[in-house]
Amino acid sequence: MERKEFISKLGISLAAICAGCGIASCGSNPKAEDPAPTPTGGTGGNSNALLSANLDSELKNVGEFKVSNGVILVRLATGNTANAFTAVQVACTHQGTPVNYNGSQGKFICPNHGSQFSTTGAVLVGPAATSLKSYTVNISGSALSVTA
Numbered sequence: 754m755e756r757k758e759f760i761s762k763l764g765i766s767l768a769a770i771c772a773g774c775g776i777a778s779c780g781s782n783p784k785a786e787d788p789a790p791t792p793t794g795g796t797g798g799n800s801n802a803l804l805s806a807n808l809d810s811e812l813k814n815v816g817e818f819k820v821s822n823g824v825i826l827v828r829l830a831t832g833n834t835a836n837a838f839t840a841v842q843v844a845c846t847h848q849g850t851p852v853n854y855n856g857s858q859g860k861f862i863c864p865n866h867g868s869q870f871s872t873t874g875a876v877l878v879g880p881a882a883t884s885l886k887s888y889t890v891n892i893s894g895s896a897l898s899v900t901a
């Protein structure tokens with residue numbers, strides 16, 4: 754009886770010591786300060802840009818496109834004006850598959866189930882029921898940026 758009580762108390766004491774050791778020796782506590790992601794402003798000089806392009810070297814021909822940060826930017830016409838471009842979300846609103854721009858048909862087509870969207874992102878053919886989000890194209894000289 755006495756021996757059992759002693760062992761019982763010893764067990765509790767050892768557990769307390771080990772728990773203390775575990776806390777004291779734990780060097781793997783994550784640091785509270787993880788570095789924040791660095792904004793990617795691109796080359797357009799607009800730090801809020803989702804996508805940037807240098808029109809001196811990119812998107813020179815009608816039908817060319819660029820994809821970044823979930824946005825697809827397409828040149829629809831000649832000239833370096835905002836209305837010569839369109840920018841919409843690249844993820845199909847049906848199940849998220851990236852859409853492609855079909856220049857000959859002038860629309861976005863999802864390769865997964867065939868949804869089609871206008872150049873402004875409106876649904877032309879389902880199964881998608883929701884338009885692609887449209888973004889604002891800004892141009893300053895040869896610097897193009899796309900913002901929300």
Ligand code: FES
Nearest residue numbers: 845847848863866
């Ligand atoms: S994911 Fe685009 S039509 Fe289904």
